[in-house]
Amino acid sequence: MTTASYLTTQAPAADTRLPAEWRDFLALTKPRVMTLVVFTGLCGLLAAPVAIHPVIAFTAILCIALGAGAAATLNQWYESDIDALMVRTAQRPLPAGRMDRQSALHFGVGLGVFSVLLMGLAVNVLSAVILTASILFYVVIYTVWLKRRTPQNIVIGGAAGAFPALIGWAAATGRVETLPVLLFALVFLWTPPHFWALALFMKADYAAAGVPMMPVVAGRRATRTQVFLYSLPMAAVAMAPYAMGLAGALYGAVTGALTLLFVALAARVGFSREEDQAAMKPERQLFGFSILYLFVVFGALVADRWLLA
Amino acid sequence: MSLPPLDPQDEIRRRQKSRAVVMALILGALVILFYAISIAKMT
Known part of the structure; x- marks a missing residue:
């Protein structure tokens, strides 16, 4: 389908007499x-x-x-x-x-x-x-x-958010160096557990829209396994700045503790067999925590840098 | 008691006015930003 035909055939019934707010x-x-x-x-x-x-x-x-x-x-x-x-x-x-x-x-x-x-x-x-x-x-x-x-889709699309x-x-700096590449990799690997946790308890919505999200195509069990598996390289990348000497002890301590919690929540999701969307508490917890995780880890990196300075 | 029907022309003008106000604020902010960028680049 061309962009022009898409534009005309997919247009919803908007009241175009009124300018949008x-x-x-x-x-x-x-x-x-x-x-x-x-x-x-x-x-x-x-x-x-x-x-x-x-x-x-x-x-x-x-x-x-x-x-x-x-x-x-x-x-x-x-x-x-x-x-x-x-x-x-x-x-x-x-x-x-x-x-x-x-x-x-x-x-x-x-x-x-x-x-x-x-x-x-x-x-x-x-x-x-x-x-x-x-x-x-x-x-x-x-x-x-x-x-x-x-x-x-969201594995590769996650790069956009990274x-x-x-x-x-x-x-x-006008340059690209090791630390920002690690931060890019962290967000890239964080995206699948984050979005698939959401997709697990929103599966019906995605299925209704025909979006081939992992739970819709491969089922919840396979998605849960992937959520847990992706959290492992994400944990390694999260700790890499500290291990490579690019970030200090504050970053190491905060990120270490939060990453352990992230992996534990991902493991709960990974080993859950719940099929009732309303009862998917671990999935909702992982989704909510994953947002907080990224805020705190990045915040810890800046705090670490500024304290060292 | 029912409310009188809304005149479409009034609604169009209200929306146009609110969009014009927001656009004016954005343009004003950009003038200030471009001025600040020019000063920052000179220093």
Whole structure:
């Protein structure tokens, strides 16, 4: 299906006589998801061993946020048909018919181009190139290509969410080094247990929308095993900065304790045989804890850096 | 007692006005940001 035919055939019945509210444009950027993106980007920037002018630092974080907002908008523009089929996403501006698809497309493309240009002109070219790659990766590789085709969608798509720390570091230093690559790998390996924990107790939603998430295609048992197995290399990568001498004792202690808890929760999910979505407490606990985990681990890295400094 | 029906023209103008206000605030913020970036680059 071409983009043009997709645009015309998949358009929901929006009341296009009314201009969309500005709040709906804001909702397209997924502000809650953006919080984690901004935080990891900020941590990548603050963990870098060089000083950066506060205005340039603010601009870099703003560009990361706008780039993430652009990617989220284009994701919702492309997925409005399946969003309409899932309870969790049916009230988003496009499936709910509060906005026409063309406005969303223009907003997403405009936001993405603006964020990359501003990053390139005000910060540096490397961070703009990585920002471009992250937006294209999320929209083209994950949303358009993988999400509807393979249960491994979020494994590879997870790379898109792993870019902000790398961009933050590149914004500060103009280089890509070992520590930000480890942070990239940490978020990349954290993504499957995080999303599959959600998919386990939202399986019916994904099945209704025809999205081939792992629990839908391979079943809950295989997904649980994968959740546990992915948590092991994630734990190794989380501890690598400390083991390699790139982070200090504070990071080692905090990350060590939280990673043990993460693996324990993943093991509970891994060995659970629960099939009733309402009774999936370990899965909900892992999903909630995984968000806290990433916030605290990245925060510990920055605290460690600043205390050492 | 039922509320009087909402005039579509009033609703369109209300939405246009709120979007114009938000756009003005964003443009104002960008003016300040570009000015600050220029100063930061010069120093």
